[in-house]
Amino acid sequence: MLIATKINVSIGKTPILHGVNFDAQAGQLSAVVGPNGSGKTTLLKAMTGDLPYTGSVVLDGTDVKVIPGTQLATRRAVLPQAAGLAFPFTVLEVVRLGLTAGLGAQDRGLPQRALAHVGLAGFEGRLYHALSGGEQQRCQLARVLTQVWEPKRDGQASWLFLDEPVSALDIGHQLEVMTIARQFADAGGAVVAVMHDLNLTSMFADSILLMKSGHSVVQGNPQAVLSDEYLSRAYGCRVRVNVPPFHVQDAPYILPHMADLI
Amino acid sequence: MAVVEAGSQFASRQAGDRSGRAMTVLIGCAILLVVMMMASLTVGASGTSLFQALMAWASGEPIELRERVILFDIRAPRTLLGALVGASLAVSGAVMQGLFRNPLADPGLVGVSAGAGLGAILAIVLGGLLPPALAVLTGMYTVPVAAFVGGWLSTILLYRVATRKGRTSVAVMLLAGIALGALTGAVAGLMVYIADDNQLRDLTFWGLGSLAGATWAKLMVAGPLIVLALAATPFLARGLDALTLGEATAGHLGIPVQRMKNIAILTVACATGASVAVSGGIGFVGIVVPHLLRLSVGPSHRYLLPISALLGAAFLLGADMISRTIVAPSELPIGIVTATIGGPFFLYVLLRNRSLLDM
């Protein structure tokens, strides 16, 4: 269970987040959505300790600030949005960095399994620099999965924090990656994902936080959050949410209107 | 159990895993270093040969005093100091490049050597002004320690200026290096004005970059500092590898980033300071060696750091052999030799990495 309470973040003198509350549970995929500049990534970075914040982030009963970094690394992995690499590592070498946290150190075959899991089997010897943007993103996901391979360990959930994990992917790989995240949650792990695409979010998330201008608009299940009213308010345009017949699980399906910006 | 062993054996030979090749290169470089050390003991302006001397000794003949001095008082300390300085220059370069996440960072290029040099100059010129008690305490360590402090302060300054939010701007780094170089140059110029003729001579000799002054005493002073720095590098490898993904990600991988950076900075300062103090300004080793190795064994610091040490040592011994035989019985400052090899190489690296400078 992750409970973030009254998170405020300022960069320089500019306040970015204004008392945002957020919670996420083991066994669930919790998404954060909102328009560009609404503070989604900032919230994720605050919760992972990459940005200074006020408020509290409590992970499974303990404030994350007091959990030692090495211990945290065995329970939580973070996939950043852009991952440039300073030196020409191979794909396998990048994924192996996931073993750094120490958990998988005994399991040398893990990086390969993780690569196969994200659809990059056979890419081990390629240079990371030579991959496409989408391949790089999946390679990083494999690294992150290597770090917390078991969704649930010793009765405790492992945590995946993903910052726009499918932003550079084609639709096929988007589904593939979201399915991996979904499976991780279904196996007892916890996933927190900043998402851009509302429909994908709608299909895969158990819980959604909708943000606007550094404020939380609403958090709840997709049916509650993905409504005409909330989305129009957050995105500043009129949207229509409906449930087309070809879709699964009655997930709301969102189409933006062509005209009528609010 | 045996199956698991076999499995992991198999796993370590897979595609994308360059550790096997790295081990080969490591062993190759170790052999090369031994050969270079032997050669360094054998080659010189005088005809004295280690093997002849050993053969003579084996056959019971006494070794002549002149031969003994050449082998044990000149070539032996020079060979050891050359190997240590070469190792420390190459490792400093590799660590600094890992720390700044940039293949162009080098203590010589970005002002760390200049800072260390300023420390040494201050110690040479103003050493006499130390309170006698302190001077006795630091003794012959004054110059290396001052060089270390100079290198340390400039590395910290450089890092503070060039790094913002865990990202290092290469342009800022190089500009800060130029500023640092100009500043140290100015203070050094002031010191030259204050210095008397004897000190001036020391400064000139020191600034040329040479291993000619290698003595057992110098080895005893600089050796421990360099060995200490080299001994710290295995603990940096994991952290520097993780750092390649950025400071935040390294932290998420469980690396105590700040502590690791501090150790890296201390290591660079220690190694550069000690090297600069005993051998003056020898450039380009720190950029040529790690770069060549990244091309062959990949950038993983687990192998890059130890192999850099070996190859750096071998490279400098080679350069030193050129420097002391090419115009024998006189000798060329070794800095000229390394710069002649390193300058064009650096331009080549720069051309190939131009996009990095636009960051």
Next chain:
Amino acid sequence: MRIRMLTGVAALLTSALSTSAFAEDRVLSIGGSITEIVYALGEQDRLIARDTTSSFPSSVADLPDVGYMRALSPEGVLSVDPTLIIAEEGSGPLETIQVLESANIPFITIPDGFDRQAVATKIQAVAQALGVPEKGAELAAEIDAQLAALDTSVDAPARVMFILSTQGGRIMASGTNTAADGIIALAGGTNAVVGFEGYKPLTDEAVTLAAPDVIVMMSRDGDHATEDADLWAHPAISTTPAAQTQSVVRINGLLLLGFGPRTPEAATALHSALYDEG
């Protein structure tokens, strides 16, 4: 330095006594003036090598060069297999000298000095080191007599500024207690720069204030006419009396500043350059 010289001489004497009288016949000479003295003593056949500053007489160029006198490499020196090293004061570095001493090669440092007495002392010290003190006494007396015979008295001594270099527009001039200061005095001039010892860069104001009548520099290969033009164009120098009369004297550096057997010649040359020009 003096102590080392004495112990060196002592070591030499004992070794000379223990072996033959001409044991030290492989001599390495470090320092231009030392080499000149060896030649003047007629002992040049014993020389087996020299340093970079030894450039006179021209036949020394045939000897191996062991490098710059202040940056000697120990193995380079040992490789020419000397049995005696005679070096000008300031040769080094210290590490090299220590190694050479540990190889039991006598390393004799000849004290430097920049007056008439110093020339004689230097000659005698070199002769002593070579084991030819009688020849030394003779040569010293001869040179000393030449120096004594110099008639450098003038009514109004010229104010002379010795400029070592003008690199980057910075005037590096000689203060007191230098070879330049010494030779100016021997030639009957007055050093215009007296505020400090050694060679130091001068500010433009200090150049103007020194107001030299004549500027003395070392001659080099190359186009002196252009160099002169540059010199007079220098803003500070252009204000001096020397610039108005365009008085610059260029003499070979080793001749001028060596303080060896050619010092009478140098003093005479400088004196006539200072005062004889119409």
